[in-house]
Amino acid sequence: MSVIRRAASLLAGLLLALTAGLAAAQQPAPPADKPAEQMPAPGAEPSPTQLKPGDAFGLEVQLPERTMLYLKGHTNWDTAFDTLVESFRTLKSYMDKEGIKAAGPAMAVYTQTDETGFNFQAAYPLAQVPANPPKGDIAVGQAPSGKALKFVHRGSYDAMDTTYEAITNYLDDKQLDAKDLFVEEYTTDPLTSNQDKLVIDVFVPVK
Helix, strand or coil, rough: CHHHHHEEEHHHHHHHHHHHHCCCCCCCCCCCCCCCCCCCCCCCCCCCCCCCCCCCCCEEECCCEEEEEEEEEEEEEEHHHHHHHHHHHHHHHHHHHCCCCCCCCCCCEEEEECCEEEEEEEEECCCCEEEEEEEECEEEEEECCEEEEEEEEEEEECHHHHHHHHHHHHHHHHCCCEECCCCECCCCCCCCCCCCEEEEEEEEEEE
């Protein structure tokens, strides 16, 4: 099975675990005494190997209420990253044209996934609502807010299956009741960064 197909299966499994509390883990759960805000000790499983000391992995945070400019879309897994990048590029072109400034990094809100693809909202947070609201496919709305768990991914988008597998293991091990969506924030600009050196914060809202 290809990396991207494994990612599809794991992402679908993650949302299933979030909504039904089912385990999708295939590797040992993180040690029970591991601090939630830190990566495991060297050699520990199953967190992603590219994490650096201090990277969040299961850190409880509070997502603030934010206005976002977003573009809804659907894509299959084979073209997922290219579709997201094109959506961010469309948003940036609109923002430059309208003189709208982003108040934070690019975000992808995943609202539904399965083994073939996913629905998403590609977005940028805004400091304020635009004077002239957009029309058509681009819209203004509220980003997910409230209690969430933060996980860091380092590396390519195709390699995120490892991160999501570790997240699923973590949720299952902690028996956490999570909501049926998750958010990626691109610490590195997806439009200009090396695709093999992405840094993405994954937020899993919890009840």
